[in-house]
Amino acid sequence: MLAAMPTATNPPPRDEPPIPVRLDACPGTLRLHMADDGALARVRVPGGVLTAAQAAALADAAVRLGDGTLHLTSRGNVQLRGLEGDCGGALAGLLDAAGLLPSYRHERVRNIVASPLSGLDGTGDADVRPWLRALDGLLCASEAATALSGRFLFALDDGRGDVASLGADVTLIASGAAGAASGGALLHIGGADGALRVRGADAPRAALFAAEAFLEAAEGQSRAWRVRDLPDGAGPLVRATARLLEAAGIPCTYVASVSLPTGAAPAPGIVDGPDDHRALSVLAPLGSLTATQWRLLAEVARTDGDGEVRLTPWRGVVVPGVDRAAADDRLRDLAAAGLITDPASPWYGVGACIGRPGCAKSLADVRADAGTALGTGGGLPVYWSGCARRCGHPQGDWVDVVAEQDGYRVSVRGASPGEPPPATVTEPTPPTAPAVLAAAVASARTAPACTTPLTQ
Known part of the structure; x- marks a missing residue:
């Protein structure tokens, strides 16, 4: 049980630290974000792993305190919406009792994604679950880690290349079939060309050292929340991390010009x-x-x-x-029950931000419009955004459907190296022509060279 249940007048027993100036305002479970549909809480779930009991506790929290819906994020976390602004103490109590808040001071920095099928399908070079447990424990035990931004991301890839493509700040790639603990790992930092090879048993500690090297490099830079925000790039961080590893007695080898593997997400x-x-x-x-x-x-x-x-x-x-x-x-x-269980589903590959009425910045009810313009599926993933911020958009190549003042702009965006910018074609559309919008989205999913600004 909690030693003292946190309430509006009684702070959490493990006080959240003061927010340094350089940190962003990412929501958590102890720091709620106010939206048009109420307060929003983001519950970090390292590696996306929950026990059935923890999952049930999240459902209880959504029903008792929020709008009864659980929203999954692009980092495998859970957002609860429609919360009362003063429910923080009750929410913290529910989640703490379920083991979802092992450290109040670290709850926003437990941003870890891991290959979801690791250890399940015989693919990949190692099961990364031991790394996940170890890294989460190290983060929660690190005083320095409390200064990380809520946006800083770790990725643990078992070698199949699925989460390696998510643009994490620190990425561990398993190499060698002996297992994550006894095999090897490549430590990638941001977009640096090279990587550090370490023993599998040392990989979680190496990842934490890389994060600490980032904090040292970001000292005094108010908006350096992620590795890509550093003016000198990721290269110096690789060298700084190598020095920290050497000082700690952890052997590492620099590997030049090694690229991250690429692989597919789990299909339904x-x-x-x-x-x-x-x-x-x-x-x-x-x-x-x-x-x-x-x-x-x-x-x-x-x-x-x-x-x-x-x-x-x-x-x-x-x-x-x-x-x-x-x-x-x-x-x-x-x-x-309405879940997507087949890649042939027209909903497969379709995502959207919350849109209206939940977000004041949104220019459209993108979720309703996505359903109206739903096609037959297939091709590139498509993501509907209510404004130019594009909250939660996917990585890699994707069809961008973004609301503007006079309608939707449909384009192909992505990170494919060497690809020229897509062509632009103007195609005016009456406000009541969802079929034309659906056709434009379908065309963009199968013909990445087409960018179509539309009015609707």
């Missing part, structure tokens, strides 16, 4: 594993789950799985350890 459906168990992979339409859908996932994990759910950075959920005989039936149950 059944994932076959090396044993007699399977994993169920589903996606949340537009990243949102009702409490009923969420509780069904937790129940499947508890009764048919191994008691765990894994949230993915692609707004999906993986339920591991499902008996082969039960997998098909349970997947049908999840499909009947």
